[in-house]
Amino acid sequence: GQNIDQPTEMTATEGAIVQINCTYQTSGFNGLFWYQQHAGEAPTFLSYNVLDGLEEKGRFSSFLSRSKGYSYLLLKELQMKDSASYLCAVLDSNYQLIWGAGTKLIIKP
Amino acid sequence: NAGVTQTPKFRVLKTGQSMTLLCAQDMNHEYMYWYRQDPGMGLRLIHYSVGEGTTAKGEVPDGYNVSRLKKQNFLLGLESAAPSQTSVYFCASASGGADYNEQFFGPGTRLTVL
Numbered sequence: 680g681q682n683i684d685q686p687t688e689m690t691a692t693e694g695a696i697v698q699i700n701c702t703y704q705t706s707g708f709n710g711l712f713w714y715q716q717h718a719g720e721a722p723t724f725l726s727y728n729v730l731d732g733l734e735e736k737g738r739f740s741s742f743l744s745r746s747k748g749y750s751y752l753l754l755k756e757l758q759m760k761d762s763a764s765y766l767c768a769v770l771d772s773n774y775q776l777i778w779g780a781g782t783k784l785i786i787k788p
Numbered sequence: 789n790a791g792v793t794q795t796p797k798f799r800v801l802k803t804g805q806s807m808t809l810l811c812a813q814d815m816n817h818e819y820m821y822w823y824r825q826d827p828g829m830g831l832r833l834i835h836y837s838v839g840e841g842t843t844a845k846g847e848v849p850d851g852y853n854v855s856r857l858k859k860q861n862f863l864l865g866l867e868s869a870a871p872s873q874t875s876v877y878f879c880a881s882a883s884g885g886a887d888y889n890e891q892f893f894g895p896g897t898r899l900t901v902l
Contacts, residue, residue, distance in 0.1 A: 721894060724891075766830070782828065
């Protein structure tokens with residue numbers, strides 16, 4: 680079966696750094712996405728990794744290791760507006776997105 | 789550009805009633821998707837379409853039907869609603885193509901079935 684695991688909830692302090700991990704077991708791999716979803720809103724695209732390594736985009740970075748079936752999203756200089764759920768999704772061999780349940784990130788002042 | 793829009797935003801149904809959710813996109817995307825999102829679970833694919841006139845089943849298609857008569861519209865129908873279909877429904881679209889398939893989401897429809 681296909682499975683994506685990420686922590687249910689994490690708490691961090693404003694101004695700090697947080698790393699959200701995602702492990703996956705899927706039938707094929709054509710890329711990994713991270714989306715952000717604020718409460719009551721639609722998911723919005725953050726990053727896409729298809730090759731191993733780190734992709735940096737402003738305060739957000741995403742890392743991928745295909746051999747380990749592992750990714751993480753790194754958020755720096757946390758702001759209160761970063762309080763949201765972060766969804767990991769893998770594009771499988773049929774080019775369908777398989778979604779994790781999401782990690783709810785709580786930012787405290 | 790409005791992006792992806794969904795109507796209605798909220799709906800309450802009684803068990804056995806039917807309804808249609810409308811998704812529209814103005815980005816000329818080939819691919820469109822219907823998901824449901826339930827607490828503690830990831831987005832689950834109901835049905836999808838890779839082009840006008842085509843539809844296919846996703847992970848949880850039972851109790852739903854879809855149509856893609858026009859490229860810009862993707863309709864999701866519930867013929868006989870059940871309480872288990874209480875959920876938030878998201879429509880998404882993507883340009884298609886094998887290499888990069890970022891999906892753009894609509895604002896969601898919150899459906900309650902009593």
